[in-house]
Amino acid sequence: MADVGAKKPSGSAAGAGRASEKLWGGRFDSPTDAGVERFTASIHFDRALARFDLRGSAAHARMLASVGLISADDERALREGLAEIGAQIDAGRFPFDAALEDIHMNIESRLREIVGGETAGRLHTGRSRNDQVATDLALYLREVSTAAERGILELRSILVERAAEHIDTVLPGYTHLQKAQPIRYAHYLLAYYEMLDRDRQRFLDGFQRVNVMPLGSGALAGTNYPINREELAEDLGFPAVTENSLDAVSDRDGAIEFLSAAGLLMMHLSRFSEEMVLWSTDEFGLIDLPDDFCTGSSLMPQKKNPDVPELIRAKTGRVYGHLVALLTVMKGLPLAYNRDLQEDKEAVFDTADTIRDVLTVLTELVHGIEVHREAAERAARTGFLLATDLADYLVDKGLPFRQAHEIVGRIVRDFLDHHKDFAQIALKDLQKFSDRFQKDVLDYLDLEASLERKKSTGSTARKRILERIRQIESQ
Numbered sequence: 482m483a484d485v486g487a488k489k490p491s492g493s494a495a496g497a498g499r500a501s502e503k504l505w506g507g508r509f510d511s512p513t514d515a516g517v518e519r520f521t522a523s524i525h526f527d528r529a530l531a532r533f534d535l536r537g538s539a540a541h542a543r544m545l546a547s548v549g550l551i552s553a554d555d556e557r558a559l560r561e562g563l564a565e566i567g568a569q570i571d572a573g574r575f576p577f578d579a580a581l582e583d584i585h586m587n588i589e590s591r592l593r594e595i596v597g598g599e600t601a602g603r604l605h606t607g608r609s610r611n612d613q614v615a616t617d618l619a620l621y622l623r624e625v626s627t628a629a630e631r632g633i634l635e636l637r638s639i640l641v642e643r644a645a646e647h648i649d650t651v652l653p654g655y656t657h658l659q660k661a662q663p664i665r666y667a668h669y670l671l672a673y674y675e676m677l678d679r680d681r682q683r684f685l686d687g688f689q690r691v692n693v694m695p696l697g698s699g700a701l702a703g704t705n706y707p708i709n710r711e712e713l714a715e716d717l718g719f720p721a722v723t724e725n726s727l728d729a730v731s732d733r734d735g736a737i738e739f740l741s742a743a744g745l746l747m748m749h750l751s752r753f754s755e756e757m758v759l760w761s762t763d764e765f766g767l768i769d770l771p772d773d774f775c776t777g778s779s780l781m782p783q784k785k786n787p788d789v790p791e792l793i794r795a796k797t798g799r800v801y802g803h804l805v806a807l808l809t810v811m812k813g814l815p816l817a818y819n820r821d822l823q824e825d826k827e828a829v830f831d832t833a834d835t836i837r838d839v840l841t842v843l844t845e846l847v848h849g850i851e852v853h854r855e856a857a858e859r860a861a862r863t864g865f866l867l868a869t870d871l872a873d874y875l876v877d878k879g880l881p882f883r884q885a886h887e888i889v890g891r892i893v894r895d896f897l898d899h900h901k902d903f904a905q906i907a908l909k910d911l912q913k914f915s916d917r918f919q920k921d922v923l924d925y926l927d928l929e930a931s932l933e934r935k936k937s938t939g940s941t942a943r944k945r946i947l948e949r950i951r952q953i954e955s956q
Contacts, residue, residue, distance in 0.1 A: 526827050544713045583610075586610075589604070609700035629836055633680055641670075651928060693720075698723060700730065770785075810822070858928070888915050
């Protein structure tokens with residue numbers, strides 16, 4: 482690339498055209514370097530804001546006419562021209578031009594062709610690209626936050642539906658990926674419901690903070706024109722306007738909050754996906770994933786690979802990367818606008834697309850998961866999962882819990898040494914360790930009884946799970 486700082490004659494092929502052809506080109510007497518044109522262009526991704534830019538511009542035109550800054554004829558021509566541009570974009574006929582940098586300049590340039598330069602030039606009265614793009618992004622974030630919340634609601638609904646089907650499906654619960662205590666599969670699914678409920682609240686919270694209109698802030702200091710920001714806000718569905726123009730044009734908190742909420746959502750979905758990968762292996766054998774969500778091997782004919790949950794795990798890192806990238810972009814920016822802020826959009830757009838696709842595919846996947854009930858229950862009956870119940874029995878008989886814990890630990894060690902499990906337990910085996918063991922101890926070693934002894938709110942007992950499902954369904 483040629484030296485960016487070098488002057489070039491106005492007719493140079495290295496330039497993208499005379500500076501005067503730019504909508505901001507009055508101050509310049511030489512064209513932008515062709516390499517700089519490519520480097521700084523954002524139209525290849527920020528065209529995703531087209532619909533929001535058109536909506537904001539139409540509202541701005543209405544407001545300018547309302548306060549007498551443009552004529553009714555100009556307003557009508559502007560809105561008709563913007564509508565025509567929208568139709569061209571929808572039909573795939575809009576001539577996007579990288580030399581025009583971004584979506585805002587592309588739209589304004591096309592508007593000049595449709596309605597004439599003088600009329601089109603009036604649209605930018607009282608606004609800057611700085612508050613324009615901040616408004617476009619706020620409109621976009623409102624939409625994708627709402628879409629994320631809807632996607633979460635759909636996935637939560639399926640989890641509750643499957644939980645109701647699996648009230649009596651028992652499987653091992655794990656800590657440290659080691660068998661710990663028996664739980665109901667319904668209880669497991671509802672754990673993810675609770676995570677998703679928090680995720681949904683985060684998107685709703687973020688929506689409230691991004692739902693404040695920046696338009697009318699100008700480049701950084703406000704505007705000299707008697708615009709009506711409140712009218713604009715009402716037109717665009719914002720309940721409030723920003724209170725500081727300097728903050729409004731440099732703020733990207735809404736984008737960062739969206740990425741943060743998306744990162745937490747993806748973390749939860751990645752955890753679920755990891756368990757789907759593990760549990761579908763022969764080693765665990767607890768579930769089977771639907772064939773249409775898996776792939777095979779080009780070499781090994783027996784393979785059934787859990788590609789969907791694996792990709793969800795991987796895409797989590799992608800979303801994390803976008804969050805860290807934008808935080809890093811923002812951390813050293815002086816007020817107000819800097820071109821660095823162009824780097825916010827790809828992160829937000831890609832994240833919105835990613836969580837939309839992940840929520841859609843995972844909702845369908847959960848529909849088709851087959852639980853191997855008998856295998857899951859067999860797994861819950863082995864591995865000393867009722868050891869805590871045995872300690873609780875001794876507590877009921879008057880021993881301090883720590884002493885009871887130590888006794889049951891010695892029992893487990895003895896059974897391991899003799900290659901036995903609780904399924905082969907006899908009263909005399911237990912009485913070697915404590916005379917507090919009586920015949921009723923065998924009731925404590927019943928799997929179903931163990932589950933139903935969990936009395937606390939939020940536990941895995943059938944009654945508690947049904948209570949929670951009823952609460953959810955009544956909301």
